[in-house]
Amino acid sequence: xxxxxxxxxxxxxxxxxxxxxxxxxxxxxxxxxxxxxxxxxxxxxxxxxxxxxxxxxxxxxxxxxxxxxxxxxxxxxxxxxxxxxxxxxxxxxxxxxxxxxxxxxxxxxxxxxxxxxxxxxxxxxxxxxxxxxxxxxxxxxxxxxxxxxxxxxxxxxxxxxxxxxxxxxxxxxxxxxxxxxxxxxxxxxxxxxxxxxxxxxxxxxxxxxxxxxxxxxxxxxxxxxxxxxxxxxxxxxxxxxxxxxxxxxxxx
Amino acid sequence: xxxxxxxxxxxxxxxxxxxxxxxxxxxxxxxxxxxxxxxxxxxxxxxxxxxxxxxxxxxxxxxxxxxxxxxxxxxxxxxxxxxxxxxxxxxxxxxxxxxxxxxxxxxxxxxxxxxxxxxxxxxxxxxxxxxxxxxxxxxxxxxxxxxxxxxxxxxxxxxxxxxxxxxxxxxxxxxxxxxxxxxxxxxxxxxxxxxxxxxxxxxxxxxxxxxxxxxxxxxxxxxxxxxxxxxxxxxxxxxxxxxxxxxxxxxx
DNA sequence: CGCTCGTTTGACTGGTGTCAAGCGCAGTGG
DNA sequence: CCACTGCGCTTGACACCAGTCAAACGAGCG
Numbered sequence: 001x002x003x004x005x006x007x008x009x010x011x012x013x014x015x016x017x018x019x020x021x022x023x024x025x026x027x028x029x030x031x032x033x034x035x036x037x038x039x040x041x042x043x044x045x046x047x048x049x050x051x052x053x054x055x056x057x058x059x060x061x062x063x064x065x066x067x068x069x070x071x072x073x074x075x076x077x078x079x080x081x082x083x084x085x086x087x088x089x090x091x092x093x094x095x096x097x098x099x100x101x102x103x104x105x106x107x108x109x110x111x112x113x114x115x116x117x118x119x120x121x122x123x124x125x126x127x128x129x130x131x132x133x134x135x136x137x138x139x140x141x142x143x144x145x146x147x148x149x150x151x152x153x154x155x156x157x158x159x160x161x162x163x164x165x166x167x168x169x170x171x172x173x174x175x176x177x178x179x180x181x182x183x184x185x186x187x188x189x190x191x192x193x194x195x196x197x198x199x200x201x202x203x204x205x206x207x208x209x210x211x212x213x214x215x216x217x218x219x220x221x222x223x224x225x226x227x228x229x230x231x232x233x234x235x236x237x238x239x240x241x242x243x244x245x246x247x248x249x250x251x252x
Numbered sequence: 253x254x255x256x257x258x259x260x261x262x263x264x265x266x267x268x269x270x271x272x273x274x275x276x277x278x279x280x281x282x283x284x285x286x287x288x289x290x291x292x293x294x295x296x297x298x299x300x301x302x303x304x305x306x307x308x309x310x311x312x313x314x315x316x317x318x319x320x321x322x323x324x325x326x327x328x329x330x331x332x333x334x335x336x337x338x339x340x341x342x343x344x345x346x347x348x349x350x351x352x353x354x355x356x357x358x359x360x361x362x363x364x365x366x367x368x369x370x371x372x373x374x375x376x377x378x379x380x381x382x383x384x385x386x387x388x389x390x391x392x393x394x395x396x397x398x399x400x401x402x403x404x405x406x407x408x409x410x411x412x413x414x415x416x417x418x419x420x421x422x423x424x425x426x427x428x429x430x431x432x433x434x435x436x437x438x439x440x441x442x443x444x445x446x447x448x449x450x451x452x453x454x455x456x457x458x459x460x461x462x463x464x465x466x467x468x469x470x471x472x473x474x475x476x477x478x479x480x481x482x483x484x485x486x487x488x489x490x491x492x493x494x495x496x497x498x499x500x501x502x503x504x
Numbered sequence: 505c506g507c508t509c510g511t512t513t514g515a516c517t518g519g520t521g522t523c524a525a526g527c528g529c530a531g532t533g534g
Numbered sequence: 535c536c537a538c539t540g541c542g543c544t545t546g547a548c549a550c551c552a553g554t555c556a557a558a559c560g561a562g563c564g
Binding site: 156 | 337404407408414415416460
Binding site: 170171212213215216219 | 551552553554555
């Protein structure tokens with residue numbers, strides 16, 4: 001346990017030296033570019049780049065606890081995470097997955113805490129901004145506010161759609177829908193090159209996100225693989241027939 | 253069909269004459285009080301009450317279509333409505349229910365349209381504000397922005413929780429959860445007097461909201477009634493044992 | 505080597521869905 | 535006044551999707 005903490009600190013400081021954003025996949029899209037001084041050229045006191053503070057989380061590490069006040073605002077720079085809720089009977093429900101460029105809790109800028117916890121799925125590198133600074137910047141600069149708003153809308157729509165999937169799809173449709181949704185998000189970030197897609201979800205994550213059991217997820221995945229739709233192996237997703245995948249998922 | 257339209261117009265104009273907000277249950281809470289000039293006393297050009305435009309929808313009438321641009325922003329004054337999505341195979345999923353004081357699509361102020369349609373469940377009286385006016389007011393007055401934000405947060409949390417319920421609860425827990433959630437929202441508006449609660453949902457609405465079939469909802473409702481938890485009859489909900497209801501729903 | 509973790513498979517169970525029929529009620533039209 | 539219709543609720547018989555339980559396997563790791 002202590003060993004993990006030490007390693008995290010070491011890697012954290014390493015990353016900080018390397019000016020991580022320069023190689024970021026989404027540095028020109030979204031909030032970050034607006035916050036960290038892409039427009040430094042015409043900078044005034046109001047548009048100084050915000051202070052960044054990088055950190056790394058190990059797999060299974062809690063990045064943000066439920067209902068705990070925090071002065072930070074997190075953006076995922078690298079890796080996967082997920083928001084989840086643990087029920088009283090021990091069951092888990094995964095509310096959503098977060099990938100590069102995603103914000104850990106959009107509204108926490110204003111509420112100061114988030115309703116549900118966020119956990120790292122892989123090694124996650126993320127950027128902490130100061131909550132108060134961000135809020136001030138958001139309210140000062142309309143284009144940043146718009147960007148934040150657009151993200152909130154996308155987020156809400158995503159959660160709504162997940163509700164439809166949970167409520168009215170069959171197991172194989174649910175799984176196809178989840179895979180497709182994640183594929184399209186990765187694609188939008190330019191994170192798909194060739195047919196092998198890095199895909200760190202375990203069957204238990206798929207199960208907990210779509211309201212199924214791991215045993216049944218296993219059966220359905222095998223069936224879909226045998227049908228030649230897609231296959232997940234060793235953390236790699238290969239979609240053999242995107243059209244069929246879309247057809248299965250697009251009952252919605 | 254024409255008859256319906258005529259009746260709607262008649263009632264609409266009637267209501268307009270009656271200065272409807274004076275009797276509103278939630279006039280002192282939420283957005284409305286800030287928008288329609290409770291603070292007219294110290295009013296400047298910026299704080300003039302916004303133009304209101306009342307309308308009535310019949311049961312089953314679509315209040316707001318999916319993905320259709322609108323210059324309006326709706327607040328429910330009276331009655332029940334719901335957001336829903338119709339799948340390709342004809343199935344319906346109900347995303348959320350709207351009651352007095354609820355806003356039809358919180359983000360439509362900025363996006364100009366909403367992803368999903370909203371339909372009247374009962375006779376619904378609602379207030380249309382002008383989208384551009386509201387947006388301007390929101391950005392000018394921090395306390396209105398805060399209020400709007402608080403609603404957005406509540407809304408998002410509600411959708412998230414619905415996801416947990418859909419994903420990880422059993423049928424009887426789902427139904428108990430829905431009933432309890434609605435009860436608590438009505439209660440927060442002071443709309444519960446005595447043990448008979450007006451409750452216009454049909455079994456099909458419960459089914460479509462919680463991902464079940466009407467047949468199974470019927471069975472579960474009867475079982476819960478026989479257990480003495482609650483009963484729905486003729487549009488009236490009677491909760492006989494609130495503690496047990498909470499216990500069933502609070503697996504979450 | 506033994507441990508844990510994730511996957512896989514089989515046998516069996518059970519919670520929900522499906523199908524079908526009947527009931528009561530309100531509206532509608534002859 | 536009476537059929538006729540549509541809608542929502544109820545019930546029973548049955549089917550099936552997905553859950554449960556259990557065991558085995560391989561990979562990684564101390």
